[in-house]
Amino acid sequence: MLGKRGPRARVRANRAAVRTTLAAGASHGLVLGVRDPGLVGALVSVPPGAWPLPPPGLALRLWAIAVQRPQAARRWAEAFDTLAAHHPILPHWYLGTLGVDPDCQRRGLGRVLLEGWLQRVDADRRGAWLETDRPENIAFYERAGFELADEVPVFDVPVWLMSRPPLPA
Numbered sequence: 001m002l003g004k005r006g007p008r009a010r011v012r013a014n015r016a017a018v019r020t021t022l023a024a025g026a027s028h029g030l031v032l033g034v035r036d037p038g039l040v041g042a043l044v045s046v047p048p049g050a051w052p053l054p055p056p057g058l059a060l061r062l063w064a065i066a067v068q069r070p071q072a073a074r075r076w077a078e079a080f081d082t083l084a085a086h087h088p089i090l091p092h093w094y095l096g097t098l099g100v101d102p103d104c105q106r107r108g109l110g111r112v113l114l115e116g117w118l119q120r121v122d123a124d125r126r127g128a129w130l131e132t133d134r135p136e137n138i139a140f141y142e143r144a145g146f147e148l149a150d151e152v153p154v155f156d157v158p159v160w161l162m163s164r165p166p167l168p169a
């Protein structure tokens, strides 16, 4: 997505992307966090009918484009459009972002976040949808009831689309 840029520039660009996602998610979506004792993981989701989230304010958007560089911002937009074409039509919960601090991974915190979110999804009797470009995450999501729905290349990177049916009434 970011082209040939060094690790520091990539981290800065990814932080800018996450900050815009968090801003939109906090205003219009559902954001969950896990502390141990400081914040070490977060999940950003979008309730039924609220996807796609509206873009963040102009100042934040311009700042993110400047940090990412316009070419990368264009590629994010293209990737978004590719994946948007596959979004389910029926109202669903969307898992936008899930991440745990690398020093705190594999201690069950990701599962805590995911299961906390799925309790709300199930209480709502709605399906859920997510995308992942990491094959190692597929089994993690399958254990939470997601199924592979499709595989879509985004700039030659395979992205797996996963759906979770609504809990029966």
Ligand SMILES: CC(C)(COP(=O)(O)OP(=O)(O)OC[C@H]1O[C@@H](n2cnc3c(N)ncnc32)[C@H](O)[C@@H]1OP(=O)(O)O)[C@@H](O)C(=O)NCCC(=O)NCCS
Residues within 6 Å of the ligand: 097, 098, 099, 100, 101, 104, 105, 106, 107, 108, 109, 110, 111, 112, 131, 132, 133, 134, 137, 139, 140, 143
């Ligand atoms: C994917 C991610 C959120 C999972 O979070 P996590 O806190 O590491 O996940 P958990 O510890 O809850 O579970 C992950 C695996 O570790 C295992 N695990 C949990 N505690 C463990 C421990 N003490 N020792 C060894 N393994 C452990 C779990 O069994 C689980 O494996 P399984 O799914 O095969 O059963 C995290 O790895 C991450 O942030 N990755 C980078 C960003 C990313 O890929 N996000 C998802 C985008 S779609």
